[in-house]
Amino acid sequence: MIEVRTFDSLGGANHGWLDAKHHFSFADYHDPKRMGWGPLRVWNDDTIAPNSGFPPHPHANMEIITYVRKGAITHQDSLGNKGRTEAGDVQVMSAGSGIRHAEYNLEDGETTLFQIWIMPNKAGGQPSWGAKPFPKGDRAGKFVTLASGFDNDNDALPIRTQGRVVAATLKAGETAEYELGDRYGYLVPATGRVEVNGVTVNTRDGAAIRDVQTLRVTALEDAELVLVDAA
Template identity: 45%
Template sequence: MLRKLESGKMGSSNLGWLRSKFHFSFAEYYNPNNMGFGVLRVINDDLINPNTGFDMHPHQNMEIISYVVKGELTHGDSMGNKGKLKRGDVQYMSAGTGVYHSEHNLGKEVARFLQIWILPDKEGHKPNYGEYKFEWNDRKNKWLHMVSSNQGEAVVKVNQDINIFTLELDERSVIDYCVKADRQAYLVQIEGKSNINGIILNERDAMEIVEEDIKIKADALSHFIIVEMKKA
């Protein structure tokens, strides 16, 4: 089963300093029929103006992953962690029993990042933070496995049975992705334009994939992320 989600029909917000696309119900966008996809609870596609950002605020019992698309993101938290991420880098925070954090764009250009929230396998995990600066070429015309469960093989590990992959695909190039029985995946066309099993995706569109293999053909240089998980 494939289902296309157009970015123009997603929830949105414009606070001036922050402009967001909400893939699922979040903040002022509420749709009781769009509360997530399996254990994937949130994907926010955020644009943050320079010298602005999210001041210290709390989270609890959520696995939070940030993927930087453009610009830079500066992190701080109540555990004493500090970090700066740029294009293609990943940040992971297990909020667990409770943590405060801040995310700011201290750069000179508008920053874009995907904020991804995953429901944990149980409540009450010890809070944890990590980041990884991947080489860009590691996703060039091949799937880069960035995030997995604690039992998985990716360098970034979370408290849930999920896998997150990214890919940059050259124009006119083709690649496959297999979603096995009892599994599902959520794909975001971060940049570019593609044809997936005959369905056209434009920049910031998304696709739900349930127990089906896909063939992706890039109609332009394209950048993707996939969150794969057990079927709900």
């Protein structure tokens, strides 16, 4: 099953400094048919105005992955962590038993990003934060794991869930495969248009995938893809 959720059908709100689109129910947007996808709870497509951002606020019991598409995001938290994550790179915050954080766009231009929340395997635990560059050239023509809850994904940022966040950059006409098995998949092209097992998915659309053993993704134009694979 591959269900395409078009960008135009997404919920969201424009707060001036933040223009947010929600693939799943979030804040004031509620759709009982879009409460999550397996353990994937949130996928927000955010555009943040220059010199603005999210002031300090709390989280607990959630794995929060930020994939920066353009610009950069600057992170601060109650553990004393500080960091700036640029376009194409990733940060992960395991909220654990509780953490406060702020995320600011301190750049001169807009920052666009995907914010992805995945339920952890279990509640509690010590909160943590980390960030890492993932050059787009290293994922040219193939899926590369950015964040993972599996021990054998040594180059990925750790998350506390039985899942992965992976990404690929494909030139028009290129195909990449990914073994999803019996898990839940949710794929969004950050840019470009692709065909997933024969189903067309346009830029910033979401594809909710289930009961598809092998994903075969062909770029109909140059594309940058992010996929969550979660049990």
